[in-house]
Amino acid sequence: MIVVGAGPAGAIAAYHLAGRGYQVLILEKDYFPRHKPCGGGLTYRALDLLPFSIDPLIESSIHSFRFTHRFKKEFIRHSEQPLMVCIMRDRFDQFLVDKAREKGADFMEGIKVSGFTETFDKVLVHAEGQEFAASFVIGADGVNSLTAKTYLLNQNIRKGIGIESEVRVQEDQLERFRSMAGLDWGTFVEGYAWVFPKADHLSIGVGGPVGLARHLKHYYFRFLESLHMGDVEIISFRTFPIPYRTGYSRLQASRVLVAGDAAGLTDPMTGEGIYYALKSGKIAASVIMDYLEGTTTHPYSYRQRLEDEVVSELLSAFPLLRIFNSAPALIHSLMRKKSRLWRGFCKVLRGEVRYSQFKDKMGRYSFLWKPLIGLATMTELVRKMNFKAKKLKKA
Numbered sequence: 001m002i003v004v005g006a007g008p009a010g011a012i013a014a015y016h017l018a019g020r021g022y023q024v025l026i027l028e029k030d031y032f033p034r035h036k037p038c039g040g041g042l043t044y045r046a047l048d049l050l051p052f053s054i055d056p057l058i059e060s061s062i063h064s065f066r067f068t069h070r071f072k073k074e075f076i077r078h079s080e081q082p083l084m085v086c087i088m089r090d091r092f093d094q095f096l097v098d099k100a101r102e103k104g105a106d107f108m109e110g111i112k113v114s115g116f117t118e119t120f121d122k123v124l125v126h127a128e129g130q131e132f133a134a135s136f137v138i139g140a141d142g143v144n145s146l147t148a149k150t151y152l153l154n155q156n157i158r159k160g161i162g163i164e165s166e167v168r169v170q171e172d173q174l175e176r177f178r179s180m181a182g183l184d185w186g187t188f189v190e191g192y193a194w195v196f197p198k199a200d201h202l203s204i205g206v207g208g209p210v211g212l213a214r215h216l217k218h219y220y221f222r223f224l225e226s227l228h229m230g231d232v233e234i235i236s237f238r239t240f241p242i243p244y245r246t247g248y249s250r251l252q253a254s255r256v257l258v259a260g261d262a263a264g265l266t267d268p269m270t271g272e273g274i275y276y277a278l279k280s281g282k283i284a285a286s287v288i289m290d291y292l293e294g295t296t297t298h299p300y301s302y303r304q305r306l307e308d309e310v311v312s313e314l315l316s317a318f319p320l321l322r323i324f325n326s327a328p329a330l331i332h333s334l335m336r337k338k339s340r341l342w343r344g345f346c347k348v349l350r351g352e353v354r355y356s357q358f359k360d361k362m363g364r365y366s367f368l369w370k371p372l373i374g375l376a377t378m379t380e381l382v383r384k385m386n387f388k389a390k391k392l393k394k395a
Ligand SMILES: Cc1cc2nc3c(=O)[nH]c(=O)nc-3n(C[C@H](O)[C@H](O)[C@H](O)COP(=O)(O)OP(=O)(O)OC[C@H]3O[C@@H](n4cnc5c(N)ncnc54)[C@H](O)[C@@H]3O)c2cc1C
Pocket: 004, 005, 006, 007, 008, 009, 010, 027, 028, 029, 030, 036, 037, 038, 039, 040, 041, 042, 043, 111, 112, 113, 114, 140, 141, 142, 143, 145, 146, 162, 163, 164, 205, 240, 241, 242, 259, 260, 261, 262, 265, 266, 271, 272, 273, 274, 275, 277
């Protein structure tokens, strides 16, 4: 097997395949440990997917959220139970690759895959003038996936854009965010700003649609200013795309499967992608093993499994996103006043409730779901049309 890309999707797929005794080669274009622009927020459902502990990598555990709406109306909500943990991606990704290597996977770094050729029973992977043959290829090569482009597996994927920075702050400010994440919403029609605490600094970032990319930097600095943190040192500042799947489409071409960001598997509500990378990497490995071990005669069950277990859930986030985008001020105020909404937010983060269950939670009012979504979609459209960059400057 060849795995292209050593992010969470590729490393976990390699871990499972190598663990079952298959010969696995991971080809990675960068040298590890490498920086990946990412908030490093890891939910409990992502942790549950890991077959080993990552305790030494945990930089902080989040119990509270500080919410603001357009930098104002601040309030903090607490949870008894931890909601998520924060990790640094360079250490986390290196750790996962090491685990795959312990199971017997080979890892070649600094090798950029440049193309593929199909033969009767193999895929030839071309990289840096070399050729590697595999029975199956898992394209886990991220948002700009060459694998997905080559095999036209990049349909129905839209891109958002995020800025991620690592910021050194004074000790008292670090203490202020010790087990607390920060969220600002409502400034853009879509998107939000966040703070995630790490052991000795903060990760601060903003995300939004590509169309608003030129305003993101301004939003970032306004957000940073609004945190009133005194002297800060920005140690890294990167812009990077985030893929969102907007519909069903092919995820496999014969012996080539795509997983993680390469398959556009990021939550359109929150931007969470590590969970979906781990989940799809694991499913890809399991489908290949089932086929080779004769449990299934159908190598194409990957699409079906991924649609059932991942894509359908991601797509059911869109109606909720419409509702949120149509009335962020209202949602912000309800989040402060209604414990039920806060508990729902916590349950989503903890993976205890799925987006697809929200409609059912309306109980006898579920007949109002469709009109509500219709109204929200129209309101969101009007908000988008009215959005002017000057509003951002006035915020
Ligand atoms: C600003 C920002 C903040 C985010 N914050 C969070 C967060 O807090 N929590 C969360 O869950 N998700 C977050 N995400 C999403 C998350 O980072 C991704 O969803 C996740 O990294 C996807 O993992 P992956 O393994 O699919 O791809 P990646 O982690 O992108 O790994 C792909 C790997 O493939 C390699 N590669 C690419 N092309 C080639 C090639 N041709 N040959 C060989 N190797 C190649 C790359 O070098 C890379 O190492 C964030 C994303 C952004 C942009």
